[in-house]
Amino acid sequence: MRFPGRHERVLIDTSVWIYHLEQHPQLGRSAGRVIEGLEEGEFRGVASELTLLELTVRPLQFGRQDIADDYELLLDHFPHLEIVPITRNVLLDAAGLRARQRLRTPDAIQIATGLRAGATLAVTNDEVWRKVPLIETVTLADLTQ
Numbered sequence: 001m002r003f004p005g006r007h008e009r010v011l012i013d014t015s016v017w018i019y020h021l022e023q024h025p026q027l028g029r030s031a032g033r034v035i036e037g038l039e040e041g042e043f044r045g046v047a048s049e050l051t052l053l054e055l056t057v058r059p060l061q062f063g064r065q066d067i068a069d070d071y072e073l074l075l076d077h078f079p080h081l082e083i084v085p086i087t088r089n090v091l092l093d094a095a096g097l098r099a100r101q102r103l104r105t106p107d108a109i110q111i112a113t114g115l116r117a118g119a120t121l122a123v124t125n126d127e128v129w130r131k132v133p134l135i136e137t138v139t140l141a142d143l144t145q
Helices: 014-021 028-039 050-061 065-077 088-101 105-116 127-131 140-144
Strands: 009-012 044-048 081-084 121-124 136-139
Touching: 009 028, 009 105, 014 028, 014 050, 014 065, 014 121, 014 140, 028 140, 044 050, 044 105, 050 065, 050 105, 065 081, 088 105, 105 121, 105 127, 121 140, 127 136, 136 140
Parallel strands: 009 044, 009 121, 044 081, 121 136
Antiparallel strands: none
16 A cells, blocks of 8 residues: 555544445545555554554454454554553643644544654544644545545
8 A cells, every 4th residue: 555655653533444445435445455454564653552442342342252252352463553652741632633633532542643653644534633733644545546
């Protein structure tokens, strides 16, 4: 997966994982290309620990602890992916982003995590992320074109 410009560290939003794992009919292919690029080492990925929460909620709603466990193992051992802890500094950065850009708390935490980890590009399917001038954003819809 080649992104515009040169990006060594890329923030991967939870939506990318969800669309890939659930084989979303419109965006699953684009999400899959991002995940494959990460797996092949075309770039280094960054994700917040929040991704684990967001990714496992749905399986747990359906009583599928086994799938939630599989998702946790996937994130823990995925090649070229760094899962970044939610620290006090991330939360303070997220508060600033939320105040200035009017982001939802999970989005602010994800973006603050990426910025703290040195990501220069974020991949998401949330158009709102484009409001953040500190990081370039590409949506899965952009990647289908």
